[in-house]
Amino acid sequence: CIQHGYRPKTINHDLTCVKTMMEWAQVLEMAPGRNFKGVKNLPLGPVAQKAIPPKKVKRIIDKAQASDRDLFVQAGNWMQLQYLTLTRPSEVIRVIFQEGEWLNKWLFVLDKGKMDHRASMRRHCVFSKLALESLKQCEPRWHRLDSYSPACIRATGQSPGPLRHSAASRLEALNATPDHIEMLLGHTPSRLRLTYRSPSWKKYRATAEDLASDFAS
Numbered sequence: 085c086i087q088h089g090y091r092p093k094t095i096n097h098d099l100t101c102v103k104t105m106m107e108w109a110q111v112l113e114m115a116p117g118r119n120f121k122g123v124k125n126l127p128l129g130p131v132a133q134k135a136i137p138p139k140k141v142k143r144i145i146d147k148a149q150a151s152d153r154d155l156f157v158q159a160g161n162w163m164q165l166q167y168l169t170l171t172r173p174s175e176v177i178r179v180i181f182q183e184g185e186w187l188n189k190w191l192f193v194l195d196k197g198k199m200d201h202r203a204s205m206r207r208h209c210v211f212s213k214l215a216l217e218s219l220k221q222c223e224p225r226w227h228r229l230d231s232y233s234p235a236c237i238r239a240t241g242q243s244p245g246p247l248r249h250s251a252a253s254r255l256e257a258l259n260a261t262p263d264h265i266e267m268l269l270g271h272t273p274s275r276l277r278l279t280y281r282s283p284s285w286k287k288y289r290a291t292a293e294d295l296a297s298d299f300a301s
Contacts, residue, residue, distance in 0.1 A: 096125040135253035159239035168215035212296035264291040
């Protein structure tokens, strides 16, 4: 399948969509009854490792920021901010364009996030001191992912996608708890946790500072 340009994950997604549509068509009596239990998803195999070692991340970003081309410098600034805030490329664009609100001077909430359709809370972005300094250096330049990502590749030879995974892996190496890593990544906490224990963002900021101090050294 891969040789012909189709990946198992893509095929599984398409199969799920087709089965869901056919099931709804049967409910609406628009299609004859069919049993899709025999249609199995393809095995995905081992999970690809997306994380980049922190020293390589810093080297990539430092090289871009030291360039004499403003485009490359800005790509480096954006990538540094994305790494320090553990945001997706689409999220860091919204942060830089201030599509949200500041709850305080270091906690930003996005108006719209990738997981909002099934999340119990909006995406909170926790800023360390270094991340706040990086934000000041970031100019609102790329409105779309299909312009930001190519700019990063031109500037550094690296897509911005793995930065989030790299930061999470580094926090794990720094002995951050899974709860802290999940909240900084913007993963949806359970409704039970939100009902009986509101997030204490100050402790998550301390974890973000640990990442920033390691990156700045």
